[in-house]
Amino acid sequence: MDLDHDGNVDLLSGSWPGELFYFQRQPDLSWAAPEMLKDKDGEYILIGGGVRDTPEQLLITGNGDFVEEGGEYVVVFHGKTYRPKPGQSVATTGTAAAAHAVDWDGDGDFDLLVGDIRGTVWRIPNEGSAKEWKFGKHVTVEAGGEAIHAEGDAGPFCADWDGDGDFDLLVGDGSGKVEWYRNDGKPGHPEFAKAQLLIGPGDAGWNGEVPTEPTPGVRSKVCAADWNGDGRLDLLVGDFAALKPKLPPPTPEQAKRHAELKQELAKLNEEYGPLAYNPPSPTETAEAKAKREARVAALRQRMAEIQQELPRESENHGWVWLYLREAKTEAAETKSAKGE
Secondary structure, three states: OOOOOOOOOOEEEOOOOOOOEEEOEOOOOOEOOOEEOEOOOOOEOOOOOEEEEOOOEEEEEOOEEEEEEOOEEEEEEOOEEEOOOOOOEEEEEOOOOEEEEEOOOOOOOOEEEEEOOOOEEEEEOEOOOOOOOOEOOOEEOEEOOEEOEOOOOOEEEEEOOOOOOOOEEEEEOOOOOEEEEOEOOEOOEOOEOOOEEEEOOOOOOOOOOOOOOOOOOEEEEEEEEOOOOOOOOEEEEEEEEEEOOOOOOOOHHHHHHHHHHHHHHHHHHHHHHHHHHOOOOOOOOHHHHHHHHHHHHHHHHHHHHHHHHOOOOOEEEOOEEEEEEOOOOOOEEEOOOOOO
16 A cells, blocks of 8 residues: 555554564655654554563563673663662563554545454554654454454455445454455445455464464454456465475384474473473572573573474474465465465
8 A cells, every 4th residue: 555645555454472564665665764753642553562571571562672791681672771679580572563544534545454463353543644654553443333452463454345335354363264244334434344254264284283384274364356357356375384294204213203202392392391481499509500601501402402303293384375365255265376
């Protein structure tokens, strides 16, 4: 979409940490450096993010970077440095934000839709103009009188799916489904009906049976476009899935070696977990801390070496699937078009 209304198509992206990134297209068709979007108060837009500081843990939800400082790690988050207190563990996580821009209220500028890891879809109104954005407070998007709650990792996209002249809402989710919310409202005041299923759940290969051929996965992100130029919107769906690599069978000697490595790895994991993730004792001395951290580093190094030697049991992929709209039933038919 042309987010800044300068005649060039821009890019808008969510992120795993949760911030939203704007890529402006330049007149020479190159891309400017990504810019994290801010709200009207000058704060970075980060729904559900921030700092959670408890006696046990310092948790940063957002785009935080670990930096070594004075022999210990601190987190730099939105220009501020956060240092864990004695006895605190420190970690970063994210909200898996997925973003889409649409003129929600029909006033000629783009508002923002954001899906998050909990499956909620949020609307951020633009209280400014097409060229001078002033993004306000986020509110939940409702359908059928209730807030939308997909099965995690909501990915919203607006398009006129039923061809009645207004935009509807399509939402992918963590299970791999894509659902359609019909817009029954008036121009500038969208109102959505309850969800109708367009595409069923996928399979990430996490149930112990990793597929050997590409198959629709989970965490679906959707785009609607007339792919084949027949006047009907089709669906492009990105996903996440595992695939079993096509490796030659191991020799008897290799199979024996692999079994030994797996046994060693299991023992190392038993030791590594408590040392790496449990909060240290408040009375831990500097000498004990140094010894513990050295052991954690040694364990991590050895486990990485074992993983390199063992054959891969699965590979993570992000496929893109094309679902063409059928002429008579307007149903989606899976086609084999896919890509990394």
